[in-house]
Structures are given as C-alpha cells and as structure tokens.
Amino acid sequence: xxxxxxxxxxxxxxxxxxxxxxxxxxxxxxxxxxxxxxxxxxxxxxxxxxxxxxxxxxxxxxxxxxxxxxxxxxxxxxxxxxxxxxxxxxxxxxxxxxxxxxxxxxxxxxxxxxxxxxxxxxxxxxxxxxxxxxxxxxxxxxxxxxxxxxxxxxxxxxxxxxxxxxxxxxxxxxxxxxxxxxxxxxxxxxxxxxxxxxxxxxxxxxxxxxxxxxxxxxxxxxxxxxxxxxxxxxxxxxxxxxxxxxxxxxxxxxxxxxxxxxxxxxxxxxxxxxxxxxxxxxxxxxxxxxxxxxxxxxxxxxxxxxxxxxxxxxxxxxxxxxxxxxxxxxxxxxxxxxxxxxxxxxxx
Numbered sequence: 001x002x003x004x005x006x007x008x009x010x011x012x013x014x015x016x017x018x019x020x021x022x023x024x025x026x027x028x029x030x031x032x033x034x035x036x037x038x039x040x041x042x043x044x045x046x047x048x049x050x051x052x053x054x055x056x057x058x059x060x061x062x063x064x065x066x067x068x069x070x071x072x073x074x075x076x077x078x079x080x081x082x083x084x085x086x087x088x089x090x091x092x093x094x095x096x097x098x099x100x101x102x103x104x105x106x107x108x109x110x111x112x113x114x115x116x117x118x119x120x121x122x123x124x125x126x127x128x129x130x131x132x133x134x135x136x137x138x139x140x141x142x143x144x145x146x147x148x149x150x151x152x153x154x155x156x157x158x159x160x161x162x163x164x165x166x167x168x169x170x171x172x173x174x175x176x177x178x179x180x181x182x183x184x185x186x187x188x189x190x191x192x193x194x195x196x197x198x199x200x201x202x203x204x205x206x207x208x209x210x211x212x213x214x215x216x217x218x219x220x221x222x223x224x225x226x227x228x229x230x231x232x233x234x235x236x237x238x239x240x241x242x243x244x245x246x247x248x249x250x251x252x253x254x255x256x257x258x259x260x261x262x263x264x265x266x267x268x269x270x271x272x273x274x275x276x277x278x279x280x281x282x283x284x285x286x287x288x289x290x291x292x293x294x295x296x297x298x299x300x301x302x303x304x305x306x307x308x309x310x311x312x313x314x315x316x317x318x319x320x321x322x323x324x325x326x327x328x329x330x331x332x333x334x335x336x337x338x339x340x341x342x343x344x345x346x347x348x
Contacts, residue, residue, distance in 0.1 A: 027332045030323035032286070035313045038268035040301045041260045042199065048190025048208070050253040053241075054156055054182040058083060060171040061149045071178060073162045077154045084165075084177050086150035105129070105136035158182040186242040186249045188220065190257045191235040199261040200225065206240050208255040210248075218242045218249060266300065267309040273321045274299070274307060283313065284320040284327050286335075292320065294329040 068085035071077055112129040115121035154160075161179035165171065188208055192200065204222045220242035229236050240257070242249065249255075275282045281299050284292045297312030313319070320327065327333065
C-alpha cells in the first residue's frame with residue numbers, strides 16, 4: 001500500500017512544479033570606461049647617507065694653552081671668524097724683537113744708500129746691507145705668521161659642533177677645536193645596481209625623504225657618478241646635491257632616494273579592468289550586439305591604480321572597467337551602474 005501512495009505524491013509534486021513560471025538568469029551588469037592617456041615613469045628606490053656640503057675638523061696647529069674661544073655650542077659662524085686663540089706671549093716678544101731688528105736694518109740701509117750716492121760706499125757695502133735688511137724683514141714676517149697660526153679661524157661659513165674644550169685647556173697639535181659644517185646643501189651618496197647605470201645621468205632629478213620628516217620631500221639632482229663599479233657588490237655610487245635652506249636635513253641621516261627615468265605618455269586602464277591568466281593579461285570590450293569580447297593586452301608600469309598598456313589598446317577604446325569577474329568571452333551583458341541594494345533586473 002505504501003508504494004502506490006508515495007508514487008502518487010511524487011506525481012502531484014511534479015505536476016505542481018510544472019506550473020511555475022521558468023526564470024532565466026539575468027545578463028551580468030557591467031560598467032564601461034575608456035582607456036585614458038597617462039604619464040608613466042620608471043622608478044627605482046635606493047637608500048643613501050646625507051653628508052654636509054662642506055665639512056672640516058678645525059684642529060690646533062701647535063701645542064699650546066687656549067686663551068680665548070669665539071663660539072658657543074652649535075653657533076653659526078662666518079668665514080674667517082675667530083674660533084680660538086692660543087697663548088702667544090713668547091711669539092709676541094719674538095715679533096717685537098724681529099721688528100726692532102728690521103727697523104735698525106732699514107735705517108742702516110738708508111745711510112749706506114746715501115753714502116753710496118755720494119761715492120763714499122762701495123757697491124758691495126750697499127748690496128750687503130740690502131740683503132741684511134731683507135733678512136730682518138723676513139724674520140719679522142715669520143714672527144707675524146707664527147702669531148697668526150695661534151689664531152684659529154673658520155675656513156668657511158657654517159654650523160659649529162658642540163663645544164668640547166674650554167679656555168685654559170692645553171691642546172696638542174692636531175687636537176680638534178671645532179667641526180664646521182656647511183648645511184646650505186646636502187650631498188647625498190647612494191648606490192644602484194650596475195644594471196641601472198643606463199637609466200641614470202648627471203643632472204637627472206631625484207627626490208629624497210628622511211624617516212625623521214615623513215611629510216618633507218627634498219628634490220635635487222645627480223651631480224656625479226663614480227666611474228668605478230664595486231666588484232664585490234656590483235653597484236655604482238652616485239652623488240646628488242639637495243638644497244637644504246631650512247636646515248632640516250642633517251649629515252649622517254639615512255635617506256630614501258627615488259630616481260625617476262623614462263617618463264612617457266601611454267594608454268592606461270584601471271587595475272580592476274584587467275583579467276590575469278598566468279603571464280597573460282586581458283580586458284573586455286563590447287561588440288555591436290552588447291556581447292563581451294576578450295582582448296589580450298601587454299602591460300607595463302603602474303601608477304597608483306592605473307596600469308600602462310603597451311599594446312592591445314589605444315587611447316579612447318571602450319572597455320569594461322567594473323564587473324569583469326562575472327564575464328566570459330561572448331557573454332551577453334548589460335551596461336550601467338547598479339544602485340546600492342538594487343536587485344538585478346529580470347530579462348524578458
């Protein structure tokens with residue numbers, strides 16, 4: 001009895017199902033856009049070390065006691081400004097003595113010259129006294145130079161280091177008195193692989209950023225390329241100059257360097273419009289019957305969400321920019337933008 005009952009129920013369900021309206025799956029909804037023209041560049045990022053435009057360690061020329069200092073911690077000093085004075089009592093006395101001898105020799109030369117003019121002195125006497133006067137003047141000049149060596153001056157304008165010496169201290173010849181750094185510009189040294197050498201040149205623009213100032217981007221130019229490639233690392237060293245008018249960048253800082261090369265105009269499409277299959281890339285275009293047509297393209301560089309198209313498309317070509325994941329070659333589509341929360345329309 002059970003089998004005829006089950007069979008009757010199955011037939012009833014089948015009959016009821018056959019009365020429902022058959023529904024077709026709607027065509028995918030996609031958004032169209034155009035391939036646009038965009039400026040692309042090849043970028044290489046390196047890491048470099050900042051150096052002062054000019055930097056020197058000013059050192060004591062002789063062993064002597066410091067009697068005067070002309071700078072404080074971190075001061076800005078002008079070229080020729082006095083940084084330190086070393087004791088010069090003995091040298092001053094030597095200069096006074098040399099100047100006295102020079103005056104005496106000049107006076108004696110004047111008398112001998114007058115006697116020679118009147119015929120009472122020989123040429124030999126005049127020549128000897130001339131040489132003696134010149135020697136005395138040279139000794140005086142040497143004494144002045146010795147005193148000058150005990151006045152240490154800034155070789156160029158710049159910032160001085162923190163002071164580590166005091167008045168009264170005795171410094172030995174070669175001891176550092178101060179380090180002077182010209183920070184009006186920064187020399188930035190960084191390395192690139194030897195394979196990149198064809199893409200760089202002297203005068204090329206670069207940009208640099210320090211971790212200490214993430215919102216500050218410094219612009220500069222490459223001023224030199226080391227002619228020797230490091231045989232161990234296979235890298236070449238480049239030097240760029242960066243204006244540093246506000247003094248933010250400091251010698252010793254680690255900077256991230258961006259080199260831009262091969263700037264070009266090319267067709268561009270959004271990243272979301274591309275379909276990847278292995279190493280190949282495709283976009284979808286629509287034919288006259290509103291059917292998707294898959295086109296293979298060759299891609300290049302990227303800039304944000306835009307991808308460079310080397311071949312396969314030209315500027316202005318209409319492509320599917322949204323909804324490519326729902327498409328297959330030859331599929332019928334609908335165009336437009338679906339509103340948030342709107343159900344797909346039924347196809348009739």
